[in-house]
Amino acid sequence: MNIMIVGVGGQGTLLASRIIGNVVVDAGYDVKLSEVHGMSQRGGSVVTYVKYSDKVYSPIVDKGEADIILAFEMLEAYRALPYLKIGGHIISNTQEINPMPVITGAMEYPKDIDKKLAKVANTTFVDAKSLAKEAGNIKAVNVVLLGVMAKKMDISYDKWIEAIKTTVPAKLLDVNLKAFELGYNSK
Template sequence: MSTNSIMIVGVGGQGTLLASRILGNVLISQGYDVKISEVHGMSQRGGSVVTYVRWGEEVSAPIVDIGGADTVLAFELLEARRALPYLKEGGKLLVNTQQIDPMPVIMGKAEYPEGLLSKLGEHAEVTAVDALSLARKAGTAKAVNVVLIGLLAKTTDIPRESWEQALAETVPPKFLEINKKAFQLGYTHQAEGGDLT
Protein backbone atom coordinates (compact mmCIF):
# COMPACT_ATOMS: atom_id res chain seq x y z
CA MET A 1 0.00 0.00 0.00
CA SER A 2 1.09 3.56 -0.50
CA THR A 3 1.70 5.93 2.38
CA ASN A 4 -1.27 7.90 3.71
CA SER A 5 -0.85 11.43 5.00
CA ILE A 6 -2.99 13.48 7.34
CA MET A 7 -2.29 17.02 8.40
CA ILE A 8 -3.81 18.25 11.64
CA VAL A 9 -3.82 22.04 11.81
CA GLY A 10 -5.09 24.50 14.37
CA VAL A 11 -4.21 27.20 16.84
CA GLY A 12 -1.72 26.56 19.65
CA GLY A 13 -3.63 25.52 22.76
CA GLN A 14 -6.48 23.73 20.93
CA GLY A 15 -5.19 20.27 21.73
CA THR A 16 -3.92 19.13 18.33
CA LEU A 17 -1.11 17.12 19.94
CA LEU A 18 -3.54 14.90 21.85
CA ALA A 19 -5.53 14.34 18.65
CA SER A 20 -2.41 13.18 16.82
CA ARG A 21 -1.56 10.83 19.70
CA ILE A 22 -4.97 9.16 19.58
CA LEU A 23 -4.61 8.82 15.81
CA GLY A 24 -1.09 7.41 16.19
CA ASN A 25 -2.22 4.83 18.73
CA VAL A 26 -5.12 3.63 16.60
CA LEU A 27 -2.87 3.30 13.55
CA ILE A 28 -0.32 1.16 15.39
CA SER A 29 -3.13 -1.04 16.66
CA GLN A 30 -3.90 -1.74 12.99
CA GLY A 31 -0.32 -2.87 12.41
CA TYR A 32 0.84 0.08 10.32
CA ASP A 33 4.23 1.76 10.29
CA VAL A 34 3.50 5.26 11.60
CA LYS A 35 5.39 8.54 11.76
CA ILE A 36 4.08 11.67 13.43
CA SER A 37 5.77 15.04 13.40
CA GLU A 38 4.90 17.78 15.87
CA VAL A 39 6.30 21.16 16.70
CA HIS A 40 6.63 22.15 20.35
CA GLY A 41 7.77 25.39 21.89
CA MET A 42 7.07 28.92 20.82
CA SER A 43 4.46 28.23 18.12
CA GLN A 44 2.33 26.43 20.71
CA ARG A 45 1.58 29.84 22.22
CA GLY A 46 -1.49 30.74 20.18
CA GLY A 47 0.27 30.52 16.82
CA SER A 48 -0.52 28.30 13.81
CA VAL A 49 0.28 24.71 14.70
CA VAL A 50 0.69 21.75 12.39
CA THR A 51 1.03 18.05 13.09
CA TYR A 52 1.72 15.53 10.34
CA VAL A 53 0.62 11.92 10.61
CA ARG A 54 1.77 9.40 7.99
CA TRP A 55 1.18 5.67 7.85
CA GLY A 56 1.58 2.69 5.56
CA GLU A 57 3.78 -0.36 5.18
CA GLU A 58 6.96 1.63 5.53
CA VAL A 59 7.08 5.40 6.05
CA SER A 60 10.18 7.47 5.30
CA ALA A 61 9.59 11.19 5.88
CA PRO A 62 7.59 12.28 8.93
CA ILE A 63 6.58 15.50 7.15
CA VAL A 64 3.90 16.21 4.54
CA ASP A 65 4.95 18.53 1.73
CA ILE A 66 2.87 20.84 -0.50
CA GLY A 67 0.22 18.79 -2.32
CA GLY A 68 0.91 15.71 -0.22
CA ALA A 69 -1.96 15.41 2.29
CA ASP A 70 -4.81 12.95 1.66
CA THR A 71 -6.77 14.53 4.49
CA VAL A 72 -6.58 17.80 6.40
CA LEU A 73 -8.20 17.87 9.84
CA ALA A 74 -8.57 21.55 10.72
CA PHE A 75 -9.39 22.80 14.23
CA GLU A 76 -10.05 26.33 12.99
CA LEU A 77 -11.41 27.79 9.78
CA LEU A 78 -8.58 30.12 8.82
CA GLU A 79 -6.05 27.40 9.56
CA ALA A 80 -7.99 25.11 7.22
CA ARG A 81 -7.54 27.71 4.50
CA ARG A 82 -3.83 28.03 5.28
CA ALA A 83 -3.41 24.26 4.92
CA LEU A 84 -5.15 24.10 1.55
CA PRO A 85 -1.97 24.09 -0.59
CA TYR A 86 -0.90 20.94 1.26
CA LEU A 87 -4.04 19.02 0.32
CA LYS A 88 -3.94 16.65 -2.65
CA GLU A 89 -6.31 17.50 -5.45
CA GLY A 90 -9.75 16.29 -4.39
CA GLY A 91 -8.51 15.43 -0.90
CA LYS A 92 -10.71 15.43 2.18
CA LEU A 93 -10.95 18.45 4.41
CA LEU A 94 -12.62 18.06 7.80
CA VAL A 95 -13.07 21.44 9.40
CA ASN A 96 -14.24 22.87 12.68
CA THR A 97 -16.19 26.05 11.83
CA GLN A 98 -14.83 27.82 14.93
CA GLN A 99 -13.11 31.12 14.13
CA ILE A 100 -10.26 32.45 16.25
CA ASP A 101 -9.02 35.89 15.28
CA PRO A 102 -5.23 36.05 14.85
CA MET A 103 -3.42 39.07 16.33
CA PRO A 104 -3.24 41.06 13.05
CA VAL A 105 -7.05 40.82 12.84
CA ILE A 106 -7.49 41.76 16.52
CA MET A 107 -5.28 44.79 15.92
CA GLY A 108 -7.27 45.80 12.86
CA LYS A 109 -4.27 45.33 10.54
CA ALA A 110 -5.94 42.52 8.59
CA GLU A 111 -9.41 41.16 7.95
CA TYR A 112 -10.52 37.64 8.81
CA PRO A 113 -11.32 36.38 5.28
CA GLU A 114 -14.99 35.98 4.43
CA GLY A 115 -16.60 33.10 2.59
CA LEU A 116 -13.91 30.66 3.63
CA LEU A 117 -16.09 27.56 3.60
CA SER A 118 -17.12 27.99 -0.02
CA LYS A 119 -13.52 28.74 -0.98
CA LEU A 120 -12.48 25.51 0.70
CA GLY A 121 -15.24 23.68 -1.13
CA GLU A 122 -13.77 24.73 -4.49
CA HIS A 123 -10.63 22.73 -3.78
CA ALA A 124 -11.63 19.91 -1.48
CA GLU A 125 -14.32 17.57 -0.32
CA VAL A 126 -15.33 19.50 2.79
CA THR A 127 -17.05 18.24 5.92
CA ALA A 128 -17.78 21.10 8.31
CA VAL A 129 -18.74 20.80 11.96
CA ASP A 130 -19.28 23.17 14.85
CA ALA A 131 -16.99 21.14 17.10
CA LEU A 132 -17.00 23.73 19.85
CA SER A 133 -20.75 23.41 20.38
CA LEU A 134 -20.54 19.63 20.27
CA ALA A 135 -17.68 19.66 22.76
CA ARG A 136 -19.71 21.85 25.12
CA LYS A 137 -22.59 19.43 24.67
CA ALA A 138 -20.25 16.63 25.70
CA GLY A 139 -19.37 18.56 28.83
CA THR A 140 -16.30 20.71 28.14
CA ALA A 141 -15.13 23.11 25.45
CA LYS A 142 -11.72 21.46 25.77
CA ALA A 143 -12.98 18.30 24.05
CA VAL A 144 -12.98 19.97 20.59
CA ASN A 145 -10.00 17.76 19.70
CA VAL A 146 -11.82 14.52 20.50
CA VAL A 147 -14.99 15.61 18.65
CA LEU A 148 -12.81 16.14 15.59
CA ILE A 149 -11.09 12.78 16.05
CA GLY A 150 -14.59 11.26 16.05
CA LEU A 151 -15.33 13.03 12.79
CA LEU A 152 -12.07 11.78 11.29
CA ALA A 153 -12.69 8.24 12.54
CA LYS A 154 -15.90 8.07 10.54
CA THR A 155 -14.00 8.68 7.30
CA THR A 156 -11.65 5.70 7.81
CA ASP A 157 -12.04 1.92 7.47
CA ILE A 158 -10.73 1.39 10.98
CA PRO A 159 -13.36 -0.19 13.28
CA ARG A 160 -14.95 2.12 15.80
CA GLU A 161 -13.93 -0.15 18.70
CA SER A 162 -10.25 0.32 17.80
CA TRP A 163 -10.70 4.10 17.95
CA GLU A 164 -12.41 3.87 21.30
CA GLN A 165 -9.64 1.68 22.63
CA ALA A 166 -7.00 4.15 21.42
CA LEU A 167 -8.97 6.94 23.07
CA ALA A 168 -9.01 5.05 26.37
CA GLU A 169 -5.25 4.45 26.10
CA THR A 170 -4.49 8.11 25.40
CA VAL A 171 -6.69 10.31 27.61
CA PRO A 172 -6.50 10.38 31.42
CA PRO A 173 -9.07 7.96 32.98
CA LYS A 174 -10.92 10.71 34.85
CA PHE A 175 -11.75 12.49 31.58
CA LEU A 176 -12.58 9.32 29.65
CA GLU A 177 -16.38 9.53 29.97
CA ILE A 178 -16.57 13.12 28.68
CA ASN A 179 -14.18 12.25 25.87
CA LYS A 180 -16.15 9.17 24.87
CA LYS A 181 -19.21 11.38 24.57
CA ALA A 182 -17.27 13.93 22.53
CA PHE A 183 -15.99 11.16 20.25
CA GLN A 184 -19.53 9.83 19.81
CA LEU A 185 -20.85 13.30 18.88
CA GLY A 186 -18.12 13.76 16.29
CA TYR A 187 -18.52 10.25 14.92
CA THR A 188 -22.27 10.48 14.42
CA HIS A 189 -22.25 14.09 13.19
CA GLN A 190 -24.03 14.80 9.92
CA ALA A 191 -22.05 17.19 7.72
CA GLU A 192 -23.14 20.81 7.77
CA GLY A 193 -23.40 22.59 4.48
CA GLY A 194 -23.51 26.23 3.54
CA ASP A 195 -21.37 29.23 4.07
CA LEU A 196 -20.58 30.88 7.36
CA THR A 197 -20.64 34.44 6.21
Protein backbone atom coordinates (compact mmCIF):
# COMPACT_ATOMS: atom_id res chain seq x y z
CA MET A 1 0.00 0.00 0.00
CA ASN A 2 1.39 3.36 -1.03
CA ILE A 3 0.09 6.49 0.68
CA MET A 4 1.10 10.02 -0.25
CA ILE A 5 0.31 12.72 2.31
CA VAL A 6 0.35 16.28 0.96
CA GLY A 7 -0.22 19.62 2.60
CA VAL A 8 1.50 22.84 3.51
CA GLY A 9 3.87 23.54 6.35
CA GLY A 10 2.27 23.45 9.77
CA GLN A 11 -0.68 21.22 8.89
CA GLY A 12 0.64 18.11 10.61
CA THR A 13 1.60 15.87 7.70
CA LEU A 14 4.55 14.50 9.65
CA LEU A 15 2.45 13.59 12.69
CA ALA A 16 -0.09 11.93 10.39
CA SER A 17 2.64 9.83 8.77
CA ARG A 18 3.92 8.74 12.18
CA ILE A 19 0.43 7.69 13.27
CA ILE A 20 -0.03 5.68 10.07
CA GLY A 21 3.43 4.16 10.51
CA ASN A 22 2.62 3.10 14.06
CA VAL A 23 -0.75 1.60 13.16
CA VAL A 24 0.60 -0.47 10.27
CA VAL A 25 3.60 -1.72 12.27
CA ASP A 26 1.17 -2.77 15.01
CA ALA A 27 -0.87 -4.56 12.34
CA GLY A 28 2.23 -6.60 11.44
CA TYR A 29 3.47 -4.86 8.30
CA ASP A 30 6.89 -3.64 7.26
CA VAL A 31 6.71 0.13 6.78
CA LYS A 32 8.91 2.84 5.30
CA LEU A 33 8.35 6.59 5.72
CA SER A 34 9.92 9.37 3.69
CA GLU A 35 9.44 13.05 4.43
CA VAL A 36 10.00 15.79 1.86
CA HIS A 37 9.80 19.03 3.81
CA GLY A 38 10.12 21.57 1.00
CA MET A 39 9.54 25.08 2.32
CA SER A 40 7.43 23.88 5.22
CA GLN A 41 8.58 26.64 7.53
CA ARG A 42 7.08 29.21 5.12
CA GLY A 43 3.81 27.45 4.40
CA GLY A 44 5.20 25.69 1.33
CA SER A 45 4.37 22.22 0.07
CA VAL A 46 5.11 19.26 2.30
CA VAL A 47 4.98 15.69 1.03
CA THR A 48 5.27 12.52 3.10
CA TYR A 49 5.27 8.99 1.73
CA VAL A 50 4.14 5.94 3.69
CA LYS A 51 4.64 2.53 2.13
CA TYR A 52 3.71 -0.72 3.82
CA SER A 53 3.53 -4.36 2.86
CA ASP A 54 4.98 -7.68 3.99
CA LYS A 55 8.37 -6.30 2.89
CA VAL A 56 9.12 -2.75 1.69
CA TYR A 57 12.43 -1.88 0.04
CA SER A 58 12.05 1.80 -0.85
CA PRO A 59 10.24 4.62 0.93
CA ILE A 60 9.55 6.65 -2.22
CA VAL A 61 6.22 6.66 -4.06
CA ASP A 62 6.74 7.35 -7.77
CA LYS A 63 4.25 8.81 -10.24
CA GLY A 64 1.33 6.49 -10.82
CA GLU A 65 1.94 4.43 -7.66
CA ALA A 66 -0.11 6.03 -4.85
CA ASP A 67 -3.06 3.95 -3.70
CA ILE A 68 -4.21 6.87 -1.54
CA ILE A 69 -3.44 10.56 -1.68
CA LEU A 70 -4.33 12.15 1.64
CA ALA A 71 -4.49 15.90 0.98
CA PHE A 72 -4.75 18.52 3.69
CA GLU A 73 -5.44 21.28 1.15
CA MET A 74 -7.18 21.33 -2.27
CA LEU A 75 -4.35 22.69 -4.44
CA GLU A 76 -1.93 20.17 -2.95
CA ALA A 77 -4.37 17.39 -3.91
CA TYR A 78 -4.41 18.70 -7.46
CA ARG A 79 -0.61 18.94 -7.60
CA ALA A 80 -0.28 15.34 -6.38
CA LEU A 81 -2.68 13.89 -8.95
CA PRO A 82 0.09 12.49 -11.24
CA TYR A 83 1.17 10.22 -8.36
CA LEU A 84 -2.23 8.52 -8.05
CA LYS A 85 -2.40 5.07 -9.57
CA ILE A 86 -5.31 3.97 -11.69
CA GLY A 87 -8.07 2.94 -9.29
CA GLY A 88 -6.48 4.89 -6.42
CA HIS A 89 -8.35 7.26 -4.12
CA ILE A 90 -7.94 10.91 -3.16
CA ILE A 91 -9.14 12.01 0.26
CA SER A 92 -8.99 15.78 0.47
CA ASN A 93 -9.80 18.51 2.91
CA THR A 94 -11.91 21.19 1.20
CA GLN A 95 -9.77 23.96 2.69
CA GLU A 96 -7.94 26.29 0.31
CA ILE A 97 -4.69 27.90 1.51
CA ASN A 98 -3.26 30.53 -0.79
CA PRO A 99 0.35 29.88 -1.83
CA MET A 100 2.77 32.81 -2.03
CA PRO A 101 2.17 33.58 -5.76
CA VAL A 102 -1.55 33.98 -5.00
CA ILE A 103 -0.87 36.10 -1.92
CA THR A 104 1.39 38.42 -3.92
CA GLY A 105 -1.13 38.70 -6.78
CA ALA A 106 1.13 37.00 -9.34
CA MET A 107 -1.39 34.18 -9.85
CA GLU A 108 -4.98 33.26 -9.04
CA TYR A 109 -5.97 30.22 -7.00
CA PRO A 110 -7.28 27.64 -9.51
CA LYS A 111 -11.06 27.38 -9.71
CA ASP A 112 -13.17 24.24 -9.28
CA ILE A 113 -10.34 21.95 -8.19
CA ASP A 114 -12.84 19.59 -6.57
CA LYS A 115 -14.74 19.19 -9.85
CA LYS A 116 -11.51 18.66 -11.81
CA LEU A 117 -10.33 15.98 -9.39
CA ALA A 118 -13.71 14.23 -9.27
CA LYS A 119 -13.69 13.92 -13.08
CA VAL A 120 -10.48 11.90 -13.14
CA ALA A 121 -10.21 10.10 -9.79
CA ASN A 122 -12.11 8.40 -6.98
CA THR A 123 -12.45 11.24 -4.49
CA THR A 124 -13.72 11.93 -1.01
CA PHE A 125 -13.92 15.56 0.05
CA VAL A 126 -14.40 16.54 3.67
CA ASP A 127 -14.58 19.85 5.49
CA ALA A 128 -11.93 18.67 7.93
CA LYS A 129 -11.34 22.16 9.32
CA SER A 130 -14.95 22.37 10.56
CA LEU A 131 -14.75 18.89 12.09
CA ALA A 132 -11.43 19.73 13.76
CA LYS A 133 -12.99 22.90 15.18
CA GLU A 134 -15.88 20.79 16.49
CA ALA A 135 -13.30 18.49 18.13
CA GLY A 136 -11.80 21.50 19.88
CA ASN A 137 -8.78 22.55 17.82
CA ILE A 138 -8.55 23.46 14.12
CA LYS A 139 -5.01 22.06 14.09
CA ALA A 140 -6.51 18.54 14.32
CA VAL A 141 -7.41 18.57 10.60
CA ASN A 142 -4.73 15.93 10.04
CA VAL A 143 -6.32 13.47 12.45
CA VAL A 144 -9.82 14.13 11.08
CA LEU A 145 -8.50 13.12 7.66
CA LEU A 146 -6.87 10.02 9.14
CA GLY A 147 -10.29 9.04 10.46
CA VAL A 148 -11.77 9.35 6.97
CA MET A 149 -8.91 7.31 5.50
CA ALA A 150 -9.08 4.64 8.22
CA LYS A 151 -12.51 3.54 6.96
CA LYS A 152 -10.92 2.66 3.61
CA MET A 153 -8.17 0.52 5.11
CA ASP A 154 -8.25 -3.01 6.44
CA ILE A 155 -6.99 -2.08 9.92
CA SER A 156 -9.29 -2.11 12.93
CA TYR A 157 -10.60 1.06 14.56
CA ASP A 158 -9.05 -0.04 17.87
CA LYS A 159 -5.57 -0.23 16.33
CA TRP A 160 -5.96 3.33 15.04
CA ILE A 161 -7.01 4.55 18.49
CA GLU A 162 -4.01 2.83 20.08
CA ALA A 163 -1.64 4.37 17.50
CA ILE A 164 -3.03 7.83 18.22
CA LYS A 165 -2.63 7.28 21.96
CA THR A 166 1.01 6.28 21.55
CA THR A 167 1.91 9.00 19.03
CA VAL A 168 0.05 12.19 19.98
CA PRO A 169 1.31 14.26 22.95
CA ALA A 170 -0.81 13.71 26.08
CA LYS A 171 -1.98 17.32 26.30
CA LEU A 172 -3.54 17.04 22.81
CA LEU A 173 -4.79 13.48 23.06
CA ASP A 174 -8.48 14.10 23.86
CA VAL A 175 -8.90 16.58 20.99
CA ASN A 176 -7.19 14.24 18.54
CA LEU A 177 -9.22 11.21 19.61
CA LYS A 178 -12.41 13.22 19.10
CA ALA A 179 -11.11 14.51 15.74
CA PHE A 180 -10.39 10.94 14.59
CA GLU A 181 -13.86 9.80 15.63
CA LEU A 182 -15.52 12.71 13.80
CA GLY A 183 -13.55 11.92 10.64
CA TYR A 184 -14.23 8.19 10.92
CA ASN A 185 -17.97 8.79 11.29
CA SER A 186 -18.23 11.45 8.55
CA LYS A 187 -19.85 10.75 5.17
